[in-house]
Amino acid sequence: MIRVLLAFLAALIALPLSAQDTMPPAPYAYNQLDDPALEAKATALMHTLRCLKCQSQSIADSDAPMAGDMRHQVRSRILAGESPAQIRAWLVARYGDYVSYTPTVSASTWPLFAIPALLILIVAAVLLRRLGRRHADAGDAS
Amino acid sequence: MRSRLFLWVPLALFAFFAGLAGYMLTQDKTEFVESAMIGQSLPDFALKPAFDGLPGAARSDLVGGQPRLLNIWASWCLPCIAEAPQLEALQAQGVEIVGIAIRDRPEDVANFLARHGNPYTRIGADDISEVQLAIGSSGVPETFVIDAAGVIRYQHIGDIRESDIPILLAELEKAR
Amino acid sequence: MIAEIGLAALWLAAALAVLQMVSGALALRSAEGEANPLAIYARPAAVMQALLAGLAFAMLVWAFAVTDLSIKLVAANSHSMKPMIYKLTGTWGNHEGSMLLWVGVLALSGGLLALFERRLPERTMGATLAVQGFVALGFYAFLLLSSNPFERLPVPAIEGSGLNPLLQDIGLAFHPPTLYAGYVGLSVAFSLAMGALLTREVNPTFARVMRPWVLGAWVLLTFGITAGSYWAYYELGWGGWWFWDPVENASLMPWLAATALLHSVAVLAARDALRTWTIMLGVLAFSMSMLGTFLVRSGVLTSVHAFAVDPERGAFILVLLGLYIGGAFTIFALRAGAVAEGKRFSFSSREGALVFNNVMLSAILAIVLLGTLYPLLTEAFDVRVSVGPPYFNPASAMFAIPMFLVMAVGPLLRWKEDSPRRIRFEVLLLAAILIGVIGLVSFFGQFALLPLLGLGLAAALGVAAFLPLRGRKLTRVPVATWGMVLAHFGIAVSLFGMASEGAFTQERLAAVAPGGSDQVGDYTFTLQSVNPVAGPNWTAIEARIAVSRDGGTQVILTPQARNFWSPAQSTSESALLTRWDGQLYAVIGNQAADGRWQIRMWWKPFVTFIWYGGLLIALGGVLSIIGRVRVDMKRRKAVSLGDERRADPEALGTAPVPAE
Numbered sequence: 001m002i003r004v005l006l007a008f009l010a011a012l013i014a015l016p017l018s019a020q021d022t023m024p025p026a027p028y029a030y031n032q033l034d035d036p037a038l039e040a041k042a043t044a045l046m047h048t049l050r051c052l053k054c055q056s057q058s059i060a061d062s063d064a065p066m067a068g069d070m071r072h073q074v075r076s077r078i079l080a081g082e083s084p085a086q087i088r089a090w091l092v093a094r095y096g097d098y099v100s101y102t103p104t105v106s107a108s109t110w111p112l113f114a115i116p117a118l119l120i121l122i123v124a125a126v127l128l129r130r131l132g133r134r135h136a137d138a139g140d141a142s
Numbered sequence: 143m144r145s146r147l148f149l150w151v152p153l154a155l156f157a158f159f160a161g162l163a164g165y166m167l168t169q170d171k172t173e174f175v176e177s178a179m180i181g182q183s184l185p186d187f188a189l190k191p192a193f194d195g196l197p198g199a200a201r202s203d204l205v206g207g208q209p210r211l212l213n214i215w216a217s218w219c220l221p222c223i224a225e226a227p228q229l230e231a232l233q234a235q236g237v238e239i240v241g242i243a244i245r246d247r248p249e250d251v252a253n254f255l256a257r258h259g260n261p262y263t264r265i266g267a268d269d270i271s272e273v274q275l276a277i278g279s280s281g282v283p284e285t286f287v288i289d290a291a292g293v294i295r296y297q298h299i300g301d302i303r304e305s306d307i308p309i310l311l312a313e314l315e316k317a318r
Numbered sequence: 319m320i321a322e323i324g325l326a327a328l329w330l331a332a333a334l335a336v337l338q339m340v341s342g343a344l345a346l347r348s349a350e351g352e353a354n355p356l357a358i359y360a361r362p363a364a365v366m367q368a369l370l371a372g373l374a375f376a377m378l379v380w381a382f383a384v385t386d387l388s389i390k391l392v393a394a395n396s397h398s399m400k401p402m403i404y405k406l407t408g409t410w411g412n413h414e415g416s417m418l419l420w421v422g423v424l425a426l427s428g429g430l431l432a433l434f435e436r437r438l439p440e441r442t443m444g445a446t447l448a449v450q451g452f453v454a455l456g457f458y459a460f461l462l463l464s465s466n467p468f469e470r471l472p473v474p475a476i477e478g479s480g481l482n483p484l485l486q487d488i489g490l491a492f493h494p495p496t497l498y499a500g501y502v503g504l505s506v507a508f509s510l511a512m513g514a515l516l517t518r519e520v521n522p523t524f525a526r527v528m529r530p531w532v533l534g535a536w537v538l539l540t541f542g543i544t545a546g547s548y549w550a551y552y553e554l555g556w557g558g559w560w561f562w563d564p565v566e567n568a569s570l571m572p573w574l575a576a577t578a579l580l581h582s583v584a585v586l587a588a589r590d591a592l593r594t595w596t597i598m599l600g601v602l603a604f605s606m607s608m609l610g611t612f613l614v615r616s617g618v619l620t621s622v623h624a625f626a627v628d629p630e631r632g633a634f635i636l637v638l639l640g641l642y643i644g645g646a647f648t649i650f651a652l653r654a655g656a657v658a659e660g661k662r663f664s665f666s667s668r669e670g671a672l673v674f675n676n677v678m679l680s681a682i683l684a685i686v687l688l689g690t691l692y693p694l695l696t697e698a699f700d701v702r703v704s705v706g707p708p709y710f711n712p713a714s715a716m717f718a719i720p721m722f723l724v725m726a727v728g729p730l731l732r733w734k735e736d737s738p739r740r741i742r743f744e745v746l747l748l749a750a751i752l753i754g755v756i757g758l759v760s761f762f763g764q765f766a767l768l769p770l771l772g773l774g775l776a777a778a779l780g781v782a783a784f785l786p787l788r789g790r791k792l793t794r795v796p797v798a799t800w801g802m803v804l805a806h807f808g809i810a811v812s813l814f815g816m817a818s819e820g821a822f823t824q825e826r827l828a829a830v831a832p833g834g835s836d837q838v839g840d841y842t843f844t845l846q847s848v849n850p851v852a853g854p855n856w857t858a859i860e861a862r863i864a865v866s867r868d869g870g871t872q873v874i875l876t877p878q879a880r881n882f883w884s885p886a887q888s889t890s891e892s893a894l895l896t897r898w899d900g901q902l903y904a905v906i907g908n909q910a911a912d913g914r915w916q917i918r919m920w921w922k923p924f925v926t927f928i929w930y931g932g933l934l935i936a937l938g939g940v941l942s943i944i945g946r947v948r949v950d951m952k953r954r955k956a957v958s959l960g961d962e963r964r965a966d967p968e969a970l971g972t973a974p975v976p977a978e
Contacts, residue, residue, distance in 0.1 A: 022218070023245040026270035030907055030916040032827050043825065050704045052175050052280040056563035058706065061556040063890065063907075065245060066280070069271035094278035096178045101706030108701045115688050116713050123681050123717070130673055146655040152598070153647035156605070159691065160640050166618045166694055167629050167636065175702065 028075035029068030042075045045084040048102045049074070049091065058101060174299040177278030177286075184212075184292045185276040189266025192241070193248040195255070199240050199266030205292040209317035211237055211310070212286040213262070214274055216244045217254035219282040225301035226258035232307060233261035237314060241265035242273055244282055285310070289317035321389050321468040324377030328418075328468070331370035331425060332458035338363035338428075338451035345444020346516065357440070360447040361432040367454065368429025375409075375422040378467055382409045385478060391415065391467050393475035400486065407491030408480060410498075413615065413631070414467035419495060421457040423502040427531070428454060431506060437523055438513075446513030453505055456638040464634050489549055497542040497569055501607035503535025504572060507579065511600030512646060520597060520657050525587035526950065528600070530943055532583055535603075536576040537939035543569050544932030555890040555905050557920045559819070559928060562710045567690040568610030571683055575603035578679040581672050589733055591660040591669055595676065601650060605643045606683070612639055618694055664735040671728030678721035685713045715768055722775045725809070726782035729802065744785055752778040765821045772817025779810035798945030805938025812931025818900075818924040829914040839921030840867050841902055846874075848906070848915055856882040858891070861906040861915065865895060877906045901925050 033039040046060035051067040059067040059074070070091075077087050091099045103109045179185075188200035197203075204210055213229065215222040233239055241262040243251050251265065268274055277286065277294065287296035287310070296313040298306060338360050345357035381389050382405050385398045395412045396405055410419040428450045435443065461467065507528055514524045546569065551559040560566065579599040585592045612618075616632025663669040689705040696703050726748050730741045738745070756774035759765065783806040787795060826838035835844040846862040858880040864872045877893040895902040900923040907916030 023247065023269060024911045025908060025916070029270075030827050030918070031829060032825075048706070048708045050706065056561050056706070057554075057556075057558075061554065061558045061561070063555065066271060066274075069245075070275065072270055073272065073275055091275075092178070093182075094178055094275065095175055095280065096702065098175055098702040098704050101704050102708040103703070103705065108696055108699075109703055111695075112688070112692055112705065112709065116685060116716070119681055119684055120716075123677055126677055127674060130677075146651070149651040149654050152601075153644065153651055156643055156647055160636065160644065162691075162695060162698060163612070163616075163618055163636055164633075166698060167616060167632050169698075 023065075025065065025068045026072035028072040028079075030071075031075075033075055033079055038078050039075075041084055042071075042078045045078070045087060046071055046074050048100065049088070050099050050101055052095065052099065175280040176299070177280075177294070177297050179278040179294050180297055182294055184288055184294055185273075187266075187273045187276065189242065189268055189273060192243040192246060192265040192267035193251040193255075195252060195260075196262060197264045199242060199264045201292065203264055204240055204288045206290055208238060209287060209289045209295070209314045211239045211314070212277075212288050213239050213241050214244060214279050214282055214284045214286075215241060216246050216282045217250040218246070219244075221301035222254075222283045223258055225283055225303075226261070228302040228304060228307060229261040230259045231304075232302075232310065235311065237311075238263050242268050244268050244271055244274055287313045287317050320377050320381045320384075320386060321470060324374045324381070325466070325468040327370045327374040327377065328458065328462060331367045331374065331421075332455060332462060334363045334367040334370065335451045335455040335458055338367060339448050339455060342444040342446070342448030342451060345441050345448075357444050360444055360451075364425075364428045364432035364447055364450065367451075368425040371422045371425035375418050378415060378418055379406060379409045381468075382406060382415075387476070387478055388470055388474035390469045390471050393471060393478050395478070395480040397478040397480050400480075403488075404486045404491065407488075410495055411491065414461070414465045416494060416498065417457065417461055417465055418467050420498050420502060421454060421461065423499050424450075424454050424457065424505060427502055427506045428509075431509075435527060437527055439517070439519055442513045442517045442519040442524065444513075445516040446509045449509040449512040450506070453509065453642060456641060460631075460634050460638065464631060489545065493542060493545055493549065496538050496545070500535045500538035500542060500576075501572060501611070503531050503538065504576060504603045504607050506531040507535065507600050508604035508642075508646070511597045512649065515597050515649060515653050515657065518653070518657060520586075520593040520660075522587050522590050525583050525596065526946075529580075529583050529587060529946055532576060532580050532603075533939055533943045533946070536573070536580050537936050537943070539569065539573045539576060540932060540936040540939060543573055544929050544936065547932070548929045551925075552892055552894060552903075553889075555892050556918075557823075557903050557922065559925070562689070562705075562707050564613055564690050567686050568613050571686055571690075572603055572606040572610060574679055574683040574686065575599060575606045578676045578683070579603050582676055585669050585672050586660070589661055589663065589669055591663055592673065592676075593657050593660040594654045595673075597650065597654065597657070599676070599680075601643070601646045602680075602683075605639075605646075608635070608639045608642060611635060613690070661734075663733070666731065666738050667735050668728060668731040668733050671724050671731055674724050675721050675728065678717045678724075681717040682714045682721075685717070686710065689713070711768060715771075719771060719775070722779060722809075722813070725806065726779055729782075729786045729806070744782075748778045748782050751781055759821070769817040769820035772813055773821065776810050776814035776817055779813065780807060783807035783810055796945055797948065798942045801938045801940070801942030801945055803938070804941060805935045808931045808934030808936075808938055810931070811927050811934055812929075815924050815927030815929070815931060819922050819928065822923045823925075824921040826917075826919045828917050828919075829910050829912075830917050831912075831914045834914070836917070836919075838902075838919040841865050841919075841921060842869070843875075843904070843917070843919060845915060845917060848909075851878065853880070856880045859906065861904075861917070863893070863904055863917070865902060865904075867897075875902070875904045877904045879906050879908075896926060899923055 033042060043060060047058050049059045049070065051057045051059045051062040051064055051070070053064045053066050054062045057067075059070045074087055077090075078084070082090075088100055088102070097103070097106065097108060103112050105113055184201055184204060186201045189198045191198040204212060211232065215225075229239055239261050241264070243265055246267060246269075248267075251267075255262075266273070279286075279297075281299070283301055285298040285302060286294050289295050295317040296310075298310060302310065341357055341359040341363060345360065378391075381392050382396055383402070385392060385396050385400075385405060387393045387398075391412065391414050395415070396408050400408065408415075410416045428447070431450070432447060438446070510524065510528045510531070514520045543566075546566070547559050550561070550566075551557065579596065579602075582592050582596045582599050586596045612632065612635045615635060616629065618632060689710050692705050693703055727741060727745055730744055732740075752774045755777040756770055759770060759773055783803055786799065787803060824839040826836060828836045830836055830845045832845055832847055835842055837843070843863050843865045846864055848859055848861045851858050851860045858878040860876050860878045863875045863877070865875055866872045873895060875893040875895055878891040879888065880891055881888045890905050890907070893904045895904075900921060903918075903920040903922060905918040907918060909915050
């Protein structure tokens with residue numbers, strides 16, 4: 001709920017900067033592709049692309065006109081036969097890693113993968129220490 | 143007793159966070175998403191005229207001769223009104239400005255130019271933000287410096303203030 | 319006068335916090351068994367402070383109730399035309415007021431602790447109250463020095479500026495205080511943990527004192543998160559119910575830490591094990607609530623746009639964070655080694671299972687923390703990255719799945735040591751359910767891995783939750799055990815809702831002309847008409863959509879696209895049709911050039927179970943509190959009865975004859 005409050009407040013602050021346009025949305029902004037398989041592919045991709053004008057929302061969750069135009073790009077490119085990976089790469093080439101919620105290992109994101117891996121090791125070590133050894137000397141506990 | 147060094151780990155992690163957070167508090171926040179297309183060639187596009195008064199815009203119109211400014215704007219965008227006089231000032235200094243109107247209607251474009259001045263040589267209509275997305279722009283207004291070879295050299299995000307004019311002129315000079 | 323009384327009460331309360339801190343700390347210097355003469359002030363100071371902070375808050379509520387426009391805060395956030403209920407809730411709908419509410423609840427809990435808690439040794443109690451006073455003092459300083467809620471305007475305003483209709487909502491009014499109260503409950507747990515650590519009294523008595531506070535805080539957090547999630551779901555208009563937004567994570571992280579703490583405290587209370595671990599989690603849980611406050615209010619994270627964002631306030635909270643958490647971790651590092659580890663146990667025991675899941679919860683917490691703070695780290699190097707659901711979901715599932723598996727069998731194990739062979743039947747049963755459900759579901763269609771696993775785990779957990787009751791006489795099962803059963807069942811219910819929503823949701827986005835029809839799932843919907851409607855401060859277009867399931871009776875849904883004019887703002891009001899097996903979610907969008915309307919429809923099977931589950935979890939927590947407090951009362955009564963019996967013969971002058 002705080003989120004909604006924040007969204008409202010943010011919208012209020014942003015209001016003078018971005019009045020709304022009155023143009024109809026792009027053809028595929030609010031319309032699905034006819035082929036359910038292609039649409040499913042597009043939807044899955046859209047959920048992992050960041051809406052650049054909103055806070056923490058994917059383009060699949062946003063009413064911002066630009067998110068609509070990005071959905072149009074995604075659907076029409078999928079329809080034209082591009083793969084989701086190609087479309088993501090196209091957007092990342094334009095907006096950097098920021099536009100993609102699906103992190104790829106890169107110079108700026110490797111700790112996102114290294115730390116969880118380390119975490120698994122730590123967790124295993126902690127569990128072995130706390131539980132593994134106990135089993136052995138449970139008998140001579142005070 | 144075993145080594146108690148690990149008991150200090152939480153403190154160390156916390157100190158790292160506190161240092162980082164403290165540093166970030168002193169930094170200016172930029173909400174801008176910079177284009178990753180700086181230094182790249184302008185993608186190909188051809189847009190129909192945004193209204194009857196001026197021709198539309200295509201990539202070929204931005205290539206060759208002098209470096210130019212590519213201004214992404216819209217008649218419904220309030221900061222665009224604020225930057226209109228600055229664009230005219232740039233035009234007065236001999237800068238060629240090509241406009242791209244985002245999600246706009248011809249009559250609104252014409253009205254805007256009649257009221258706030260027309261610094262553009264051509265304006266393309268981008269009704270579905272396709273060129274905007276193709277050059278990595280994430281809002282209006284934004285202004286790009288395009289050199290004679292059609293390479294994007296510089297991006298200015300937000301409305302152009304008076305203080306930004308020397309910067310843009312210098313960037314145009316650099317792109318020469 | 320109202321403001322002056324409030325401000326004076328606040329200053330006095332701050333002074334009493336100092337007294338409480340000093341006097342409590344002096345209790346540490348007294349020798350075993352005897353009381354330091356100056357240490358006796360800590361308890362009365364805490365009680366008085368509670369009254370004064372309560373008075374200060376009451377004064378602010380009063381100022382809002384009568385709309386005293388000479389007070390800056392009231393003028394900025396209220397309006398004489400607001401309905402009374404929103405005038406009152408407006409008290410904490412802003413930074414200063416919410417901080418005052420925060421310290422008010424903090425002081426109140428400190429007062430309650432001082433007044434009623436007699437089980438702990440005086441030294442531990444003194445140290446606890448000292449820490450509590452220290453924490454409170456920081457917030458008083460914050461209020462008085464940088465966020466004074468009672469500041470007067472040089473000239474009273476003619477009218478207040480806070481008539482934003484969007485913020486006048488009963489949900490928005492009560493959601494934040496629920497979370498604050500949860501955070502504050504964790505601060506009491508923190509003070510108790512520090513008190514116990516400082517005096518090396520980390521033992522079952524301490525755990526029993528701490529438990530109701532942790533449980534209470536956890537219930538409030540559970541409730542707050544559940545309500546917040548539902549709110550986002552129906553208000554944002556796209557059917558999403560969790561976005562891994564930094565603000566959401568800020569409330570999830572304390573909950574994860576509190577959940578781990580809750581279970582760790584249970585082990586400490588029952589078995590006198592996991593001493594340092596409990597202290598660590600106590601510090602961690604409070605750290606997370608402070609961190610959440612910092613993230614939400616300082617604006618360091620990009621997506622956290624605005625809740626009274628102000629770098630100066632951020633700096634102040636960061637300093638408080640440094641003092642409390644930095645201090646606590648330092649003391650922890652210095653002292654924790656001296657706390658004996660407590661009773662030992664084997665891997666296959668209930669303690670073993672609880673430790674495993676505590677470690678898993680902590681790992682999930684670490685993942686959420688990493689994902690939330692990582693963008694902050696890269697921004698320090700001017701690189702912007704996004705961490706979102708595609709990262710959080712699999713990374714947290716990696717630890718959540720083993721946790722759910724252990725959670726299913728953990729409550730079946732005996733304390734200290736148990737043989738896995740004893741619960742062979744149950745384990746086989748649960749494994750069969752898990753594999754059976756996954757097999758069955760994948761037979762009917764292709765689904766993503768996580769929802770599929772979620773469905774199987776939910777089924778197994780749902781059954782497993784009730785297994786601890788097997789073979790027991792239901793009327794004699796303790797209330798607290800019912801609480802556990804219910805809370806664990808709630809997890810299964812919630813997980814089922816999430817997995818079902820993820821796997822089976824049907825989406826239909828369509829441009830429909832008035833009179834036109836379309837389909838989503840089993841439902842046929844017909845756009846009957848689109849009409850303008852007007853409310854007190856908005857105009858809207860409202861669609862009348864007739865829906866029917868498999869040709870059954872028609873129901874009318876009326877989603878709206880609203881335009882408010884003070885201030886100008888548009889929202890989409892989704893229309894929900896709730897059935898026992900799911901929700902139909904309808905939104906009306908723009909009109910296309912050809913006159914057709916954009917309709918968004920979702921059929922979300924069992925999505926409501928997400929929040930039903932959350933409520934069950936909270937209810938389980940409530941039952942657990944009731945059960946624990948009842949047992950404690952009985953025990954206290956028994957102890958005092960025993961004392962009386964022993965005292966009686968002494969009063970008669972005849973010492974009891976030792977039986978030889």
